[in-house]
Amino acid sequence: MDINLILQNISNPPVLFFFLGMLAVFLKSDLSIPQPLPKLFSLYLLIAIGLHGGYELSKSGLDFYIFKALLLAILMSLLVPIYSFFILRKKVDVYNAIAIAATYGSISAVTFITGITYLQTVGVEYGGFMVASMALMESPAIVIALVFAALFAKDSNSDTTEKPRWKEILREAFLNPSVFLLIGALIIGITSGEKGWTSMEPLFGALFKGFLAFFLLDMGLVAARKIHELKKVGFFLIAFALIMPTINALVGAGLAYFFGLSKGDAFLLALLSASASYIAVPAAMRLSVPEANPGIYLPLSLAVTFPFNISMGIPLYYFIINTLWK
Amino acid sequence: MDINLILQNISNPPVLFFFLGMLAVFLKSDLSIPQPLPKLFSLYLLIAIGLHGGYELSKSGLDFYIFKALLLAILMSLLVPIYSFFILRKKVDVYNAIAIAATYGSISAVTFITGITYLQTVGVEYGGFMVASMALMESPAIVIALVFAALFAKDSNSDTTEKPRWKEILREAFLNPSVFLLIGALIIGITSGEKGWTSMEPLFGALFKGFLAFFLLDMGLVAARKIHELKKVGFFLIAFALIMPTINALVGAGLAYFFGLSKGDAFLLALLSASASYIAVPAAMRLSVPEANPGIYLPLSLAVTFPFNISMGIPLYYFIINTLWK
Amino acid sequence: MDINLILQNISNPPVLFFFLGMLAVFLKSDLSIPQPLPKLFSLYLLIAIGLHGGYELSKSGLDFYIFKALLLAILMSLLVPIYSFFILRKKVDVYNAIAIAATYGSISAVTFITGITYLQTVGVEYGGFMVASMALMESPAIVIALVFAALFAKDSNSDTTEKPRWKEILREAFLNPSVFLLIGALIIGITSGEKGWTSMEPLFGALFKGFLAFFLLDMGLVAARKIHELKKVGFFLIAFALIMPTINALVGAGLAYFFGLSKGDAFLLALLSASASYIAVPAAMRLSVPEANPGIYLPLSLAVTFPFNISMGIPLYYFIINTLWK
Amino acid sequence: MKSMKKVELVIEAVYINRLLELFKKHEISGYTIIKDIEGRGGHGLKTADDVSDVFSNIYVFTVCEEEMFLSMKEEIRAFVIKYGGKCIITDAMVILSQQ
Amino acid sequence: MKSMKKVELVIEAVYINRLLELFKKHEISGYTIIKDIEGRGGHGLKTADDVSDVFSNIYVFTVCEEEMFLSMKEEIRAFVIKYGGKCIITDAMVILSQQ
Amino acid sequence: MKSMKKVELVIEAVYINRLLELFKKHEISGYTIIKDIEGRGGHGLKTADDVSDVFSNIYVFTVCEEEMFLSMKEEIRAFVIKYGGKCIITDAMVILSQQ
């Protein structure tokens, strides 16, 4: 694997800001980015990817290829949590297995974005509809988790008085702010087309990498603070968080190859499969499986898988796919 | 009326974001834009319109036409609250009549801005001094309200021990943050001219529509949450909030026609007359007429008139003026 | 001295926004920019100057001239607090003398930035490494203060049970958020070079003056609110705050002249020497010399020296240096 | 003035809707909420500069009559056991509109 | 330590200056303010993500001697009747500089 | 429910780490923090829209057993004398996990 691929990725300012954030915590600097600034950045990023993806879609239109790619995305977001659950069940109790499986079954928008800036760096094309793929991959893992909880953790409802809160949790799955805003912006992007995008581009296009840098600085602070929680998590789960993303990426890449996706689209599908959620799914798990320990699935996702993906994972998956597609 | 006019307005991304915000509330998504983000957006918008208007003024200079337009603006902002009050008094108690009349007598900066982006879409010119018109139209309605309160609600000072707080309320009328910042930025725009605007344009010009979209997303959330309060408001007032803007716009357009304003300027004067305040005036009414129910005038302005204006009103007023000016 | 130099500086929109902020307080308008918005602006400004300086450094590389300029910067940041302390000691108790000396020994990033926009206005070149000078000049004054406190205020540890908190205070000196972020962004700027800067420029370059205007608006509010605290401060200290900056600028300019710095670099060194800290050093003084009264050193720095520097100081120092360098 | 109980809760933001449901069920119609606060407890440190605000703490208090509090006391206990958080009760007086 | 009254108020942001005036009149020189908070009461739901911050709630508390509180009690009642809001009083101790 | 002391502090933001150290020393492991608040006291007016957040106020409270409070009372007094701030103590009950 070419060391240049890694360097190209790591010398990306947003990635460097992530490590700067981690460093601030290690050196005990008092740097912090208080709420609602992280909220501003994530609202911005969601609107920006939605609008841009929608605009691209409005240009390309829907065709069979896109349809296929979207279906593949949904397939991956169903497969990953299912096989992850059975792997996890070997060592972990049922609640935590469900929550971790859901976390890894869903996706991380920021990882996706970092992958896109990487594609731009290496000059590889990708379809704007991949933003729709991403939106579609957020929620299925939550539904799988609800089904697994009903199947395998029946006795959990120790307080049988309480009726399951399907409505609340399904709303959380499909209408949580991230998914809602992403899909909303996507539709606005499609509806308002070229003219709309031209008027939005100065804020939601040109400034994109700068805002990503800001957000990753905060992610670095948060990830580094979670690292010490990993002590209690144990070797098996840390290994899972390091190895599973690559396995998921390989499965995604394999399917993409088999179904004839382009190199850029395949890379993004693989990366989405490899990425793990740290906002939408954890929030849904707190609501649906409160017995699972957020002190486990959050640090795994934020402090292991996320840093791995945006530093090593992105060039690694690209290397694999680049080799396969030659 | 050409359906295209409406579509052109509605396919404007900022307007679409307003409806996205409303949808979030209807679907019970947890989307929210916490303080001080809305404050950031409104500070930004006020500075941006002020600076840009000032820059345009610095280019055009003052002449009789501008002077006439500014006087017309003040006239409208005195007329509207006066005749509105007497209409309202037929069905509503004196306190609420005063507060609603003041609300509709003043203006909404965001409606004005949306109107400007509409003018840009249809390619019609307007004068930068219209920003000064807007600034001048904010406060007179508050003064009218104070006068009406002194005239018609004398017995209100049930606790006669308390002296009227003229100073506080006049300061609120003329020096509330919106008016102050708008006029301040206007003067800075005039003072620093071309060179100043060039240095400010990347933030306060190019990003304008993007920030407007952000702010309208929040307006959508807030407006939708107020809709259910309309139940208690009654048919008369809802009809008032739907019909009065068009009447005000017609009066404004008529005067503009009579005094020979250009098409773009006339449209903006009509729109300003049609728009209703939801920040400055309500705050002043809370201070000066606490007996009036904010659960009435706020929902009317925010959940009826504002959505009507930015969706149907803008193309409607434009259609009328376009026909008249042909 | 050419009146044009002052006008050129004062007609700069960011400087005008500073005075607008002050005016808001004098007129008792309720304008305020609540946290964390000021924090957002200052994070932005620090990252922006760091990245841009780093990028410039990556182009120029290190050479003997730069090395010399950096050493001069450190020298000034050691000299100023030392001689200031002995001047202050004539009239002020030891604790306040230490804290004020440290405040004036360190620097103000916003003053530096305003100076840079001034240089751009008058079209004079400067080295990107001056950002590194600035970073180096933040902390030494804090160390001097610690040493002076140990030497001259020994008896202060009235509660001898408490061990001095060297570690906490040195961390505050060298790793406070401002210094950390500035140096971090500088290194990211160097590392990611031309390509990195191109991707960051739309946010951290083009919008720079706009954000500066926003931040100075807030500075104006805060400075004006501190003015009334000056009554208690006394004539000597206000004179110190007005005269000392010019003396420090002269010393800096003299050294720069002697060691052959270019005109632009000399101006920035003089301005840095003249500027006083109002975030990093006051925070460190609260921790290390709690006996000193922040009601003295904060208003001096914020309400006297800062406004003086950004309005009169900048053109004055430029005039002096322009004359010397002819 | 009337003697009442002030019931303060610090909970994870994600559970706020469930707490308000519990209040609604017990006809608690007045409460105050402060969001994005920080703290430390049995579940470790919570900061308000996280990537999202769903895991930060929320502070809620309501002033209600003692019987009302007693009627929901066990449910609050169950809530805190299940979801974490802290519940503090103090005696308080409220200034009423009528004397 | 000294026995005192802790007086907490939740009011509409727009009235904060009037409340501080009332405090000033009664020589209350120490107080703490938390802005942009949310809540529900007789005047409906108030959120802190409105288009402006003039209608959100503000939380203010002051610790004062009982006589001071009593001297302004009726004015606070009138305030709350006129402008809405909630006022809560608890017994509290304050750590003073001198023992 | 258990009888405890609620200890509230309003201090300058810059001293928060020192206060938490003091808590740690006295084995106070549960506390809640609200940042960027405003107030007025012996040291003048503090607002939360300053150029930095190091000088704004921070509000901290902890609920602890009376002995714990008593063991750190004198240190809190020294803290407040040295660094300014206000400390308020009220009687409070806490809902425990076990009945």
Ligand SMILES: Nc1ncnc2c1ncn2[C@@H]1O[C@H](COP(=O)(O)O)[C@@H](O)[C@H]1O
């Ligand atoms: N003894 C305490 N005093 C004050 N606040 C507490 C205390 N214990 C817990 N909290 C708050 O309650 C939150 C949740 O508590 P826990 O579920 O125990 O982690 C913490 O993050 C703190 O904000």
Ligand SMILES: Nc1ncnc2c1ncn2[C@@H]1O[C@H](COP(=O)(O)O)[C@@H](O)[C@H]1O
């Ligand atoms: N019983 C209560 N407990 C706690 N806070 C309350 C209560 N009633 C009202 N409030 C607060 O006071 C504000 C104003 O109350 P009101 O004027 O009754 O709507 C509400 O928005 C709440 O934040």
Ligand SMILES: Nc1ncnc2c1ncn2[C@@H]1O[C@H](COP(=O)(O)O)[C@@H](O)[C@H]1O
């Ligand atoms: N009597 C009081 N009641 C409530 N809060 C207070 C009181 N006195 C002081 N404070 C708070 O404590 C902070 C610091 O107090 P001080 O050191 O006296 O200026 C003030 O800024 C207020 O927020």
Ligand code: NA
């Ligand atoms: Na995944």
Ligand code: NA
């Ligand atoms: Na109007």
Ligand code: NA
């Ligand atoms: Na200096």
